[in-house]
Amino acid sequence: MRKLQKVLALLLIIALAASLTACGGGKKSDTINIGAIYNVTGGQASLDKPSLNGFKLAAKEINENGGIKGKKINVVSYDGKTDQATVANSTKKMIDVDKCVVVAGLSDSNYALAAGNICQEKGIPFITSGATLPTLPDQVGEFAFLAPFGDNIQAYACADFAINDLGLKKCYLLIDQSMEFTKTLAHFFQERYIANGGEIVLTDNYMNKDPDFSAQIDRFLASNSGAEIIFISGVPDDAGVVVKQFRDKGVTLPIISGDGFDTPLLIEVAGAAADNTYVGTHASLENQDPKVQQFIEAYKKEYGTAPENAFAGLGYDTMYLIADALNRATDINNPKAIRDAIAATQNLAGVTGTVTYKDGSRVPVKSVTINKVENGKFVFIKEVLPE
Amino acid sequence: MDGFIYFLIQSVNGLKLGSVYAIVAVGYSMVYGILRLINFAHGDIMTVGVYTILVLMTAFGVPLWVTVLLSVVIAIAVGLATERIAYRPLRTAGEEATLISSLAVSIFMQNLIMMIFSPQRRAFHLPEYLSRLHTIGFIKLSTMNIITFAAVFIILIVLSLVIKKTRIGMAMRACSDNLNASKLMGININAVIVTAFAIGSGLAALSGLMLAGEYKTIDPLMGFVPGLKAFCAAVLGGIGSLSGAVLGGFILGIAEMLFAGLMPTDFTAYRDAFVFVLLILVLLVRPYGILGSKEGGRS
Numbered sequence: 001m002r003k004l005q006k007v008l009a010l011l012l013i014i015a016l017a018a019s020l021t022a023c024g025g026g027k028k029s030d031t032i033n034i035g036a037i038y039n040v041t042g043g044q045a046s047l048d049k050p051s052l053n054g055f056k057l058a059a060k061e062i063n064e065n066g067g068i069k070g071k072k073i074n075v076v077s078y079d080g081k082t083d084q085a086t087v088a089n090s091t092k093k094m095i096d097v098d099k100c101v102v103v104a105g106l107s108d109s110n111y112a113l114a115a116g117n118i119c120q121e122k123g124i125p126f127i128t129s130g131a132t133l134p135t136l137p138d139q140v141g142e143f144a145f146l147a148p149f150g151d152n153i154q155a156y157a158c159a160d161f162a163i164n165d166l167g168l169k170k171c172y173l174l175i176d177q178s179m180e181f182t183k184t185l186a187h188f189f190q191e192r193y194i195a196n197g198g199e200i201v202l203t204d205n206y207m208n209k210d211p212d213f214s215a216q217i218d219r220f221l222a223s224n225s226g227a228e229i230i231f232i233s234g235v236p237d238d239a240g241v242v243v244k245q246f247r248d249k250g251v252t253l254p255i256i257s258g259d260g261f262d263t264p265l266l267i268e269v270a271g272a273a274a275d276n277t278y279v280g281t282h283a284s285l286e287n288q289d290p291k292v293q294q295f296i297e298a299y300k301k302e303y304g305t306a307p308e309n310a311f312a313g314l315g316y317d318t319m320y321l322i323a324d325a326l327n328r329a330t331d332i333n334n335p336k337a338i339r340d341a342i343a344a345t346q347n348l349a350g351v352t353g354t355v356t357y358k359d360g361s362r363v364p365v366k367s368v369t370i371n372k373v374e375n376g377k378f379v380f381i382k383e384v385l386p387e
Numbered sequence: 388m389d390g391f392i393y394f395l396i397q398s399v400n401g402l403k404l405g406s407v408y409a410i411v412a413v414g415y416s417m418v419y420g421i422l423r424l425i426n427f428a429h430g431d432i433m434t435v436g437v438y439t440i441l442v443l444m445t446a447f448g449v450p451l452w453v454t455v456l457l458s459v460v461i462a463i464a465v466g467l468a469t470e471r472i473a474y475r476p477l478r479t480a481g482e483e484a485t486l487i488s489s490l491a492v493s494i495f496m497q498n499l500i501m502m503i504f505s506p507q508r509r510a511f512h513l514p515e516y517l518s519r520l521h522t523i524g525f526i527k528l529s530t531m532n533i534i535t536f537a538a539v540f541i542i543l544i545v546l547s548l549v550i551k552k553t554r555i556g557m558a559m560r561a562c563s564d565n566l567n568a569s570k571l572m573g574i575n576i577n578a579v580i581v582t583a584f585a586i587g588s589g590l591a592a593l594s595g596l597m598l599a600g601e602y603k604t605i606d607p608l609m610g611f612v613p614g615l616k617a618f619c620a621a622v623l624g625g626i627g628s629l630s631g632a633v634l635g636g637f638i639l640g641i642a643e644m645l646f647a648g649l650m651p652t653d654f655t656a657y658r659d660a661f662v663f664v665l666l667i668l669v670l671l672v673r674p675y676g677i678l679g680s681k682e683g684g685r686s
Binding site: 205209210236240248250 | 603
């Protein structure tokens with residue numbers, strides 16, 4: 001029995017060594033390995049799965065059009081399983097074993113920080129396709145980039161839209177106090193709204209997963225604050241519940257929120273009550289821009305379904321962002337050169353807006369799409385680019 | 388708006404929430420009164436009931452009254468199964484063992500529901516005639532709110548009669564007084580405990596329907612916090628006393644809404660903290676709860 005164990009162990013070691021050399025062998029090949037780390041299982045799956053689909057679709061298109069400097073892109077993808085340790089380990093593996101020159105992925109700051117720190121340590125460029133924490137690149141270091149806009153930009157866009165387009169200058173602000181994202185978003189919204197000449201007439205708070213908003217709504221009704229619009233800084237879980245309760249209490253004012261409200265739950269839960277709700281997010285399927293419509297067609301053809309949400313577009317754009325940088329990089333085997341090329345990205349048009357990294361910032365200046373719920377559907381209103 | 392009317396409106400909000408707590412608390416109180424078991428899984432039985440309703444309504448299109456009946460039956464079955472598997476074998480092992488066991492059951496059930504369905508929150512809609520809003524003066528109530536409120540008192544009266552007038556009720560009171568002595572006197576304590584669990588689980592399923600109907604969403608963790616709050620309500624009102632459980636439920640619900648509605652808005656998100664400080668204060672003054680007595684606690 002013991003002998004058998006020894007033999008087995010030896011066999012395993014040999015197998016492991018063989019697999020290592022097999023992976024390391026492709027160094028002088030005609031492909032470029034790009035890491036795509038996404039949580040395709042677990043709580044993040046509804047955002048990360050579409051992102052990865054978009055990412056792979058873009059890589060396929062690039063390869064069909066001749067690749068990059070004659071080399072094909074090879075997407076190396078691991079499942080982070082919505083677990084920070086798995087994300088970190090998979091990222092290490094992408095760099096050490098698969099020799100990826102760029103790593104991209106993830107839609108939540110907690111996981112993006114885990115992967116980003118590994119990449120920074122190893123000197124490999126990291127681009128998060130969906131996490132919107134504006135301070136993330138500074139927290140991680142010079143190798144980290146955001147592909148979407150930061151929370152400050154989406155908050156500014158909502159504030160600009162409310163004042164400039166809707167002409168509504170008195171706002172009631174309702175904030176979920178349980179998350180960093182919602183607190184940051186509310187902070188930036190308030191800053192911009194007041195700077196634009198608006199007035200926050202009343203601010204109130206709640207906790208995520210506390211589904212009863214009646215006390216807050218009745219306080220708002222009793223305050224006679226003269227509010228013309230309501231900004232709710234919340235996450236998908238609460239989107240439908242809070243809007244429905246406002247409407248049930250007879251509040252018909254327009255409601256506006258950030259990409260946390262870009263969820264089918266808003267309409268599924270609130271039904272007809274969701275009408276007259278504005279959502280500032282990354283993209284709209286209704287946008288008639290040919291780039292967007294082409295992407296939707298290609299996605300349907302590849303996966304048999306329309307893009308599930310804006311995150312599919314973010315994954316798609318992130319791959320093109322990498323390709324653009326690789327084409328401009330002085331040396332595609334040198335991560336530092338690739339990093340510099342990414343940092344120099346100018347006016348790169350994509351499905352989710354146009355990316356420019358300005359003044360050494362690694363968060364793009366990017367337009368925000370405003371969608372509105374009308375007759376139980378998200379309708380594209382306009383793109384806003386906060387100056 | 389007049390200050391008094393505002394106070395009244397917030398109190399009605401509290402009564403709406405409190406009536407759900409009250410129904411859960413009555414079930415909690417029955418089990419705790421007899422076994423002294425803080426059943427963490429009680430709220431998750433509520434979740435089981437709600438998901439049963441969801442499946443039956445969406446997949447099979449069964450009429451609502453049938454689904455509610457079936458969900459109550461299934462909740463009772465699950466409640467009795469947990470009692471038989473996870474609590475009864477530990478009954479002699481001490482209260483800590485059953486407490487931990489109930490926590491384990493709770494986590495197991497939450498994860499099982501996540502596995503079968505998904506961790507995502509999803510929409511839950513009652514038929515239109517139940518969610519329709521009625522305006523009474525300056526107050527808006529749905530049909531379901533009114534049913535819930537009435538249900539509290541119907542349940543209270545029926546259960547009080549059962550406990551006072553029937554044989555099993557008498558046995559329950561005896562077991563609540565002293566489980567071991569009751570056993571020695573020839574009372575079938577297993578029958579009593581099973582009855583208590585059945586009533587508690589059935590009520591949990593009903594209150595789940597009311598909670599999900601009110602907020603129109605459900606998720607696998609939805610029962611846990613209301614379950615704990617209901618336990619607090621039962622303790623606040625006086626453990627072992629059914630009217631105490633109802634009173635505790637209403638006080639907790641109203642306190643939540645008044646704290647959220649009257650305190651400076653900086654504190655509204657933290658209303659639970661204030662509610663539980665209130666709970667401590669009440670218990671400092673009335674250690675056995677508002678309607679509880681020393682005899683209610685086990686000697």
